Amino acid sequence: MIEFNDVTKIFPNGTVALENINLKIEDGEFVFIVGASGAGKSTLMRLLLREEQVTSGVLRVGDYNLNKIPNYKIPYYRRQLGMVFQDFRLFDKKTVYENVAFAMRVIGEPTSVIKRRVPTILSIVGLVDKYKNFPSELSGGEQQRVALARALANNPRIIIADEPTANIDPKMKMEIMNLLVKINSKGKTVIVVTHEKNIVDYFQKRVITIRDGHIVEDRIGGMFEEDETV
Amino acid sequence: MRRYNIFYFFQQAFKGLWRNGLMSLAAITVLLSCLVLMGSFSLLVYNVNVNIEEVAQLNEIVVIAELDATDEQIAALSEEIAALDNIKEVKYISEEEGLESERFRYGEYSYLVDDIFENQENILPDVFKITYEDNSRVANLVYQLGQLDHVSKVNNRTDIANDIENIKSGVSFIFVWFLAILFVISIFIIINTIKLGVESRNREISAMRYIGATNFFMMTPFIIEGIIIGLISAGLAYLLQTILYNAIFNAMSNDYKMISVTPLSEVQTYLILGFIVIGVIAGILGSAISLRKYMKV
Ligand SMILES: Nc1ncnc2c1ncn2[C@@H]1O[C@H](COP(=O)(O)OP(=O)(O)O)[C@@H](O)[C@H]1O
Ligand SMILES: [Mg+2]
Numbered sequence: 002m003i004e005f006n007d008v009t010k011i012f013p014n015g016t017v018a019l020e021n022i023n024l025k026i027e028d029g030e031f032v033f034i035v036g037a038s039g040a041g042k043s044t045l046m047r048l049l050l051r052e053e054q055v056t057s058g059v060l061r062v063g064d065y066n067l068n069k070i071p072n073y074k075i076p077y078y079r080r081q082l083g084m085v086f087q088d089f090r091l092f093d094k095k096t097v098y099e100n101v102a103f104a105m106r107v108i109g110e111p112t113s114v115i116k117r118r119v120p121t122i123l124s125i126v127g128l129v130d131k132y133k134n135f136p137s138e139l140s141g142g143e144q145q146r147v148a149l150a151r152a153l154a155n156n157p158r159i160i161i162a163d164e165p166t167a168n169i170d171p172k173m174k175m176e177i178m179n180l181l182v183k184i185n186s187k188g189k190t191v192i193v194v195t196h197e198k199n200i201v202d203y204f205q206k207r208v209i210t211i212r213d214g215h216i217v218e219d220r221i222g223g224m225f226e227e228d229e230t231v
Numbered sequence: 232m233r234r235y236n237i238f239y240f241f242q243q244a245f246k247g248l249w250r251n252g253l254m255s256l257a258a259i260t261v262l263l264s265c266l267v268l269m270g271s272f273s274l275l276v277y278n279v280n281v282n283i284e285e286v287a288q289l290n291e292i293v294v295i296a297e298l299d300a301t302d303e304q305i306a307a308l309s310e311e312i313a314a315l316d317n318i319k320e321v322k323y324i325s326e327e328e329g330l331e332s333e334r335f336r337y338g339e340y341s342y343l344v345d346d347i348f349e350n351q352e353n354i355l356p357d358v359f360k361i362t363y364e365d366n367s368r369v370a371n372l373v374y375q376l377g378q379l380d381h382v383s384k385v386n387n388r389t390d391i392a393n394d395i396e397n398i399k400s401g402v403s404f405i406f407v408w409f410l411a412i413l414f415v416i417s418i419f420i421i422i423n424t425i426k427l428g429v430e431s432r433n434r435e436i437s438a439m440r441y442i443g444a445t446n447f448f449m450m451t452p453f454i455i456e457g458i459i460i461g462l463i464s465a466g467l468a469y470l471l472q473t474i475l476y477n478a479i480f481n482a483m484s485n486d487y488k489m490i491s492v493t494p495l496s497e498v499q500t501y502l503i504l505g506f507i508v509i510g511v512i513a514g515i516l517g518s519a520i521s522l523r524k525y526m527k528v
Binding site for chain 2: 073
């Protein structure tokens with residue numbers, strides 16, 4: 002479970018990015034986070050990643066209290082999260098296979114496990130036949146699927162996707178979203194930050210709307226509010 | 232924590248060296264030059280010290296008594312010398328002992344000494360070898376010794392020893408500063424090499440951070456890269472130093488027999504160890520310093 006308890010984030014320059022956020026996301030939920038540019042969505046994600054610390058309030062993820070987690074434990078905490086970014090952030094000089102394998106190598110998985118698991122994960126995202134390709138040889142949609150495969154590699158409990166469809170061909174956007182829904186149906190918590198009204202409206206999931214650092218709406222089967230569209 | 236793949240770390244380190252080839256080459260060249268300069272300086276100082284020690288054995292005053300002085304007069308002279316100020320030790324060498332050391336000097340021809348001195352009295356003078364306490368008052372001591380009765384001559388080589396002593400402390404002083412500066416320069420170059428590597432891989436490193444890579448995992452290849460730079464530099468420096476030193480050794484041994492040059496084989500263990508230790512320390516320090524900034528959480 003993810004729990005924001007009266008969380009406020011003020012950056013050193015005085016910008017109040019989030020104010021008095023109270024939010025609970027249960028294990029296995031699928032959540033959209035929507036809002037205009039500058040509303041504070043990415044800040045919320047960065048707090049979850051423990052890239053930034055809360056200014057006040059308490060943030061808990063699973064067994065971890067992120068206010069109190071010591072620095073050396075942060076990498077181990079992050080292994081529970083699978084991150085997907087709008088700019089993919091793949092390892093350009095590694096093949097599809099190596100991108101996924103590397104995520105496992107980072108946490109010290111033995112090669113035998115890596116060899117067994119990578120093909121399985123690549124088949125989930127439908128990229129088995131591209132395992133030898135480099136990211137530059139793939140379309141945006143395919144690259145994002147590699148990123149998703151990499152995020153899944155270490156079997157995280159939570160998938161966090163910050164605008165995952167922003168840089169993808171319109172025809173392929175749904176493919177990525179369907180994958181995320183499929184991953185969610187296997188029991189993982191999925192949090193998707195997005196700008197895209199038609200996607201949010203289509204899936205009829207829980208929608209949390211942020212405006213100027215505040216949660217202004219939190220509704221299951223919600224719609225993207227008209228005035229939030231960019 | 233699970234066991235990491237050592238092979239991966241080394242592979243990454245070598246890739247890093249290769250990727251920033253020119254910068255790595257620069258780092259190795261500078262570190263190597265620093266090591267050779269350090270080595271040359273150390274060897275120079277070492278050899279100067281060895282030669283000084285040989286000269287320093289002259290660091291005594293030899294008082295030669297008059298040949299015809301009687302035993303009583305010698306005994307009196309001995310007491311007078313001992314009573315002087317600034318005396319540390321007085322060693323009396325009798326005529327017989329003098330003969331003995333002459334025989335020793337002639338080795339297998341020592342019978343010649345006996346032939347020459349046979350049945351002759353008072354061929355060699357009695358001698359006092361004096362060591363003193365305070366360098367600065369030697370001139371005064373030498374003068375006082377000269378004034379004593381039955382002294383024929385006072386030999387003093389202390390001036391040379393003092394000059395060399397002064398040169399030695401001057402050289403050591405410059406030496407230490409020079410080494411420190413060279414060391415700092417080497418580390419500075421390595422910092423920049425590793426920094427370049429980290430910056431060119433910044434995207435990769437930030438992606439690794441999201442996957443949950445520990446600082447240990449991200450830093451180790453760079454530390455190894457620094458160590459490899461240190462080791463390569465040490466190896467090349469040793470090669471170069473050997474060539475240089477042997478050339479100088481041969482030249483010096485042929486032309487200036489009065490100066491004794493230590494053969495490299497006597498000091499090579501210290502030289503190679505010193506190079507490795509300094510090279511590796513410079514490598515580790517350089518990469519650690521450049522990583523400090525990047526390894527935030
Ligand atoms: N590191 C930072 N320092 C100062 N202000 C920041 C920083 N990061 C974000 N902000 C500010 O916080 C607010 C929320 O930003 P962000 O969370 O990125 O918005 P969103 O992702 O919803 O577009 C914005 O006003 C932004 O300028
Ligand atoms: Mg954003």
